[in-house]
Amino acid sequence: xxxxxxxxxxxxxxxxxxxxxxxxxxxxxxxxxxxxxxxxxxxxxxxxxxxxxxxxxxxxxxxxxxxxxxxxxxxxxxxxxxxxxxxxxxxxxxxxxxxxxxxxxxxxxxxxxxxxxxxxxxxxx
Numbered sequence: 096x097x098x099x100x101x102x103x104x105x106x107x108x109x110x111x112x113x114x115x116x117x118x119x120x121x122x123x124x125x126x127x128x129x130x131x132x133x134x135x136x137x138x139x140x141x142x143x144x145x146x147x148x149x150x151x152x153x154x155x156x157x158x159x160x161x162x163x164x165x166x167x168x169x170x171x172x173x174x175x176x177x178x179x180x181x182x183x184x185x186x187x188x189x190x191x192x193x194x195x196x197x198x199x200x201x202x203x204x205x206x207x208x209x210x211x212x213x214x215x216x217x218x219x220x
Contacts, residue, residue, distance in 0.1 A: 096119070096120045096121035097119045097120055097209075098116055098118055098190050098191070098192060098209055098210060098211030098212075099211060100114060100115070100116045100188065100190045100212060100213060101115050102114040102175075102214060103214030103216045103217075104216070104217070105218075106180055106216070106217070106218055106219070107180075107219055107220075108180060108181055108219065108220050109180065111177060111179075112177045112180065112216060113174055113177070114174065114175040114190075116130070116175075116190030116211055117170065117171060117172045118171040118172070118173075118192060121194075121209075123194035123195075124195070125146065125147075125148055126146070126147040126148070126192060126193070126194050127144055127145070127146050127147070127193055127196040127201060128144065128145055128190060128191065129144035129145070129191045129192075129193075129207065130144070130173075130175050130188055130190055131188070131189045131204055132187065132188045132189065132216075133186055133187050133213075134183075134187075139189070139204050141201075141202035141204070142175070143164040143175060144164070144201040144202070145164045145166050145173055147173075151198070152164050153202065155202070157183075158177075158184075161177065161179045161180075162175060163176040163178075164176075175188070180216075181218060182218045182219065186216060187213040187214065187215050187216075188214050188215075189211055189213045190210070191204070191207035191210050192209040193206055193208055
């Protein structure tokens with residue numbers, strides 16, 4: 096399984112970006128894909144996740160109402176629409192994937208076996 100994240104870049108506070116994560120390889124009956132982020136000097140943290148089959152979603156409290164995760168099953172791609180960006184959203188954003196993951200584990204990075212290379216988002220004030 097390979098994950099290719101893209102869409103990061105510099106943006107001013109209050110602006111928007113859309114991240115993409117394209118998956119190739121692997122066959123899963125149930126797949127969960129997620130976004131995590133890691134700011135300089137901080138631990139990696141959960142941002143959002145989506146089930147590829149049912150489209151169920153989950154968000155970290157810090158991004159609820161500002162970020163929206165979505166999927167395009169035909170393209171094996173997920174997206175993260177990020178609006179009202181804040182300087183504290185600055186981080187490297189990673190996409191991750193795992194099959195048959197119970198929902199209570201979606202926010203736990205060690206549960207994911209497959210990771211993309213990360214894309215940097217820099218929000219200036």
